[in-house]
Amino acid sequence: MNKAAKTCESILQSAETLFSEQGFERTSLREITQVANVNLASVNYHFGSKKGLIQAVMARYQTVFMPALQEELDKLNGQSNVNTKKLLACFVRPLSQLEQVRPGGASIYLKLLGYAYSEIQGHLRAYTMQRFGETIRFVFGLFHEANAHLSAETLFWRLHFALGTVLFAQVSTQALCEIAQADFDDPAPEEEMLNRLLPYIAAGIAAIE
Template sequence: MAKRISTQEKILNAAEALFAEQGFEQTSLRQITTEAEVNLASVNYHFGSKKSLIQAVMARYLEVFMPSLQTELEQLAATGNFTTREVFNCFRKPLSDMGQVRKHGPTLFLSLLGFAYAEIQGHLRRYTMEHFGDVIALLLETLHQANPQLSPVDMFWRLHFVLGATVFAQVSGPALREIAAADFGEAVAADQVIDRLIPFLAGGVDATTDTPVAQ
């Protein structure tokens, strides 16, 4: 017998799919309720507002992703000596774990994350810092330890470049793999894209800079 999906879960699933496809700003509550086949009052009853619904959609991923990332980073930090590439390798398992949240979870999660930054969803940043600020602080600490030569502002820009490249590579991964197969006869699995991406990201963060280091 098929598991009965609750109204709340129907709304979350519909919102997630629409947010990942067209962004938060372009998705209306009416579109979500139409997709979920529920009435508009259900959103207000279960979530209260669109912002709260957005946070609930992201929470399904963040509540799995962040603890997993924290574990990986703590294990790395305990070694006392590590590279930027090793820091980024800590993201492999947490991203893979997204597949346990939803089918195509890694792609959906990064697509949602990309829209969150592109559309300046400040409430999501506040939500993330309130619930997972210690993990973010640990990530920044390990990256600064691996790159003591970088100023905070340089690290800010480089981490956002990292996010942009990662979102593009993950969301466009299927198309890129098809092109690689057609043009180079190379069959590339999804995890092999990550194998190619991480050295690129680490090289970008590690690169020398002409920007004066803040004292």
């Protein structure tokens, strides 16, 4: 890896760590350059702006997650018995593959995604739709087919409520597991969390209006 590539990677790693810990708005370029031990000109050279850096950090995960999700969805496409629970299960392997990006990749990606929504990073939504809009529209279409009794607006809200539930479970994993261990003597609650979560989310999405 040459010097320019090392500088770029250092900036990305530092930005990712700070963004996932503090959010996008609270993290300044000055902090990132200090952690990465580079100057501001290097950030501008490689990424153009803070928005460009945010997009580059998310892209590292999206370029792994989105194609893997599309692959899982393609397996269901055309089947006559597709339901909400099967669609949600399509997200499990793509999330696990984010460990290829870095250890704890799924957790980091979900934290970043949470900040993208809570801090209204509109540019990030536009960037994601430009690159992966086909996959996103495809998955929304399959959810609509599996829940034909719901209006498009209701489905929009329920899918985002479901995402909020996932994000809460992710950021609260340690606390929830400690409570489960203390109150129910559960030796490994984290291992079963996803199995408990998916049926709950599926039922919430598919519920009759």
